[in-house]
Amino acid sequence: MNWFTRKRSAESAKERLQLVLVHDRTDLTPAQLEALKDDLLKAISRYIDIDPDAVQIGLERDGRSQRLVADIPLRSVSRHRAG
Amino acid sequence: MTAQVITVTSGKGGVGKTTAVANLATALAADGRKVVCIDGDIGLRNLDVIMGLENRIVYDIVDVIEGRCKLKQAMIRDKHYPDLYLIPAAQTRDKNAVSPSDMIRICKDLRPDTDFVIIDSPAGIERGFRNAIAAADRVLVVTNPEVSAVRDADRVVGILEAEEKGTPALILNRLNPTLVRNNDMLSAEDVLDLLGIKLIGIVPEDESVIIGSNRGAPVVTDPKSRAGRAFRNIAKRIQGQDVPFMDLDQQSGLWGAIQKLTGRK
Numbered sequence: 513m514n515w516f517t518r519k520r521s522a523e524s525a526k527e528r529l530q531l532v533l534v535h536d537r538t539d540l541t542p543a544q545l546e547a548l549k550d551d552l553l554k555a556i557s558r559y560i561d562i563d564p565d566a567v568q569i570g571l572e573r574d575g576r577s578q579r580l581v582a583d584i585p586l587r588s589v590s591r592h593r594a595g
Numbered sequence: 596m597t598a599q600v601i602t603v604t605s606g607k608g609g610v611g612k613t614t615a616v617a618n619l620a621t622a623l624a625a626d627g628r629k630v631v632c633i634d635g636d637i638g639l640r641n642l643d644v645i646m647g648l649e650n651r652i653v654y655d656i657v658d659v660i661e662g663r664c665k666l667k668q669a670m671i672r673d674k675h676y677p678d679l680y681l682i683p684a685a686q687t688r689d690k691n692a693v694s695p696s697d698m699i700r701i702c703k704d705l706r707p708d709t710d711f712v713i714i715d716s717p718a719g720i721e722r723g724f725r726n727a728i729a730a731a732d733r734v735l736v737v738t739n740p741e742v743s744a745v746r747d748a749d750r751v752v753g754i755l756e757a758e759e760k761g762t763p764a765l766i767l768n769r770l771n772p773t774l775v776r777n778n779d780m781l782s783a784e785d786v787l788d789l790l791g792i793k794l795i796g797i798v799p800e801d802e803s804v805i806i807g808s809n810r811g812a813p814v815v816t817d818p819k820s821r822a823g824r825a826f827r828n829i830a831k832r833i834q835g836q837d838v839p840f841m842d843l844d845q846q847s848g849l850w851g852a853i854q855k856l857t858g859r860k
Contacts, residue, residue: 520778525742526785532742533749533789576756576791 534571538578545571552582561587596629598709600702601833602731603766606747608718610739611768614804614813615826616715617645622815622830624679628710631670633682633701635727636717637693640684647674647811648681657685657692659701666704675816690722695729702730711833720754728755734763735795740770740781749790764795766829771800772843796829798822799843 535541540548549569556562568583603616613636620632633656634642643649654669659682666682673679682701685692698714705712716727728734734755738748748765755763767783774780781789783797801822807814814823815830824841831838 522775522778522781522785525781526789529742529745529781529789532746536746536750537753573791576752576762 530573534573534578538571540571553584556584563587596708596710598631598702598706598712600706600712600714600730600732601735602635602714602716602727602733603735603737604716604724604727604751604763605718605737605744606720606749606751607738607744610737610744611766611798611804612718612737613641613645613715614808615735615737615766615768615798616642616713617813618815618823618826619830619833620679620711620713621646621673621676621813622827623711623713623833624673624676625815625827626830626834627678628834629678629708630676630711630713631680631682631705631709632713632715633698634684634715635693635698635723636715637684637688637690637723638686639717640686642681642715643671643683644811645808646681646813648683649811652683655683655685656701657688660693660697666701690717690726693723693726695726698726699730720751724751728758728760731760734760735766736763736792737766737768738786738790739768740775740783740786745781745786745789752790752792762792765790765792766796766798767794768798769800770797770843776844794840795832796825797840797843798825798829799841 552569553562553564553567562584566585570581572579572581603612605612616632620630623630632642634640637657643652648671651671654664656669658664659666659669669682670680671683673681702712714727714731717723736748736751738744752763765787767786770783771780775782783794787794799821801814801820803814803817803820804822807817814820815826817823828838828841
């Protein structure tokens, strides 16, 4: 890698640690998180119409606490009303 | 007086726990405090050599626990500070020779006529670590600005919180300001952001630490050592003083002058 264009290593260290620490703290593997997302989407889909491709679910850090943040856009229900 | 018991731990080995204990204890003694340090690393004792007291050991902490000597007999007086003592670890035993309640009892006996008891925890998160934190009023976590050390420090912080030992304060050891400046080392801000705990001191990487260990003389006794100054500042903060953090970015000597002139940071 070119010395001038390479990404500085401190940045890689921080990004990698951010991910590792979230999983260490929650004792949740990336695979388990995927399974959790699938289950959540299935449960929500039973009640409302959602767009599975637009869903964003992930773990975020806030100081020493973690939160599961989900952004789940709902599909418009106007066509149901019209019908 | 009633002592404050401070445990120094880290998760990962080799980040500078023992060096930190020797330096903080010596700095506190230099400030006129009565200090007892305890080597909690049963079977792998090292605090004695770092403090230069290895030739004076007669009894160790396991002798105290098993009743072969009185607590006072296992307290080795420092060569330079008459109010600084070391209780060495046993070298030929393992960590199961000590229990958390043994540590609590020893610290209880030390508390009435000591200002600070400083416990050097072994690496890891097992029995020796549990022993070391059992009596702690306050825990300091030592780490280096490296991925493995920070990850292990985070585990330890999590365990301390789960054990209701409170949130520990961080000693960031062996920071290399040049590497940080070139964005090739995690900065203090990065590490604090990742760990989410408060800082009690940053110790720059400094050759004088190795020279001090070679001689069995902690660097806080060297007025010119930058690491020594950093440890002296941490000792002041432990005593409740508000000491500003050192400017580690300053360059010294000819190269520093050239860098300043050319505007290179």
